[in-house]
Amino acid sequence: MIDTPVRPHRSADQSTARRPEEGDGGTATIDIMLVDDHAIVRQGLSSILQREPDLRVVAEAASAPEAMTEVERARPDIVLMDLKLSAASDSEGIDLCADLTAAHPGLGVLVLTTFLDDQLVLRAIRSGAKGYVVKDVDTSHLVRAIRDVSRGESAFDARSAAAMVRGLNAPAPDRSARLTARELEVLRLLAHGMSNRDIGKELFVSETTAKFHVGNILRKLSVSSRAEAVYEASKLGLLT
Known part of the structure; x- marks a missing residue:
C-alpha cells in the first residue's frame, strides 16, 4: 500500500477550484484509490495512470473492508473500483459503492469492471457511482472518465451508456x-x-x-x- 498524508475530502464542486499540487504546468492533481481483488490488475492500472501528470495513485485495496479503511486514511478524490471483489459474488462492489458514498459524500466512485449487465449498471449508479466503464476500454477513455468524475460529471463508455438506457427502459423483471x-x-x-x-x-x-x-x-x-x-x-x- 502507498503511504500518503491524510487530507480532508474535497467535494465535487471544490474539485474544480483545487490549488495545483504535483501536476505539470500547474495542473491540479487527482488522487485515486484502486480497489480490485487482483494485485496484478492494481499494479497495471497504477503504472498506466501515474504516467499522467495530473493523476496520482495514493492507495490500493483488495477487499471491501480494506477499501473502507484505506479511504479514511488516504482521502482520495476518486475510487476506481471493480464490482467483483471475491469469488463468492459478482457484485460485492455494489454494497461497497453504497457504503463509500454514504460515508464520504464528496467522493467520486468510478466502476471499472468486466461485467456489463443492464441492471448491474443501474444498480451501481443507484448506489452512488458516478460512472461505469468496462476493463477493455482504451487508456485515453479511462483517463478521460476519471477526469470527468473528478469534475463532478458522469462518465460512461458507449456500451455502458447503452446498457443503462436499456435498463431504464426495460419492463420490471419477474x-x-x-x-x-x-x-x-x-x-x-x-x-x-x-x-x-x-x-x-x-x-x-x-x-x-x-x-x-x-x-x-x-x-x-x-x-x-x-x-x-x-x-x-x-x-x-x-x-x-
Missing part, C-alpha cells in the same frame, strides 16, 4: 422466476435468521457455497442486504 430451487431453499433459511455457516450445515454444503448462493439471491432480487432480500421475498410470496 424476479421470483430467476431464483433457482437451491436459492429458494437458502432464501427461506435466511428468513429464519440463519448465518452462512448455519445454512451450509442445514444444506450440507460449505459456508463458502452458502455465501455464494446468498450473493446470487441479493443480485437477482436487486437488493443489497439479507434483510432486504427477506422483505422482497415476502412481498413476492416466496416464503410460503
Whole structure:
C-alpha cells in the first residue's frame, strides 16, 4: 500500500477550484484509490495512470473492508473500483459503492469492471457511482472518465451508456422466476435468521457455497442486504 498524508475530502464542486499540487504546468492533481481483488490488475492500472501528470495513485485495496479503511486514511478524490471483489459474488462492489458514498459524500466512485449487465449498471449508479466503464476500454477513455468524475460529471463508455438506457427502459423483471430451487431453499433459511455457516450445515454444503448462493439471491432480487432480500421475498410470496 502507498503511504500518503491524510487530507480532508474535497467535494465535487471544490474539485474544480483545487490549488495545483504535483501536476505539470500547474495542473491540479487527482488522487485515486484502486480497489480490485487482483494485485496484478492494481499494479497495471497504477503504472498506466501515474504516467499522467495530473493523476496520482495514493492507495490500493483488495477487499471491501480494506477499501473502507484505506479511504479514511488516504482521502482520495476518486475510487476506481471493480464490482467483483471475491469469488463468492459478482457484485460485492455494489454494497461497497453504497457504503463509500454514504460515508464520504464528496467522493467520486468510478466502476471499472468486466461485467456489463443492464441492471448491474443501474444498480451501481443507484448506489452512488458516478460512472461505469468496462476493463477493455482504451487508456485515453479511462483517463478521460476519471477526469470527468473528478469534475463532478458522469462518465460512461458507449456500451455502458447503452446498457443503462436499456435498463431504464426495460419492463420490471419477474424476479421470483430467476431464483433457482437451491436459492429458494437458502432464501427461506435466511428468513429464519440463519448465518452462512448455519445454512451450509442445514444444506450440507460449505459456508463458502452458502455465501455464494446468498450473493446470487441479493443480485437477482436487486437488493443489497439479507434483510432486504427477506422483505422482497415476502412481498413476492416466496416464503410460503
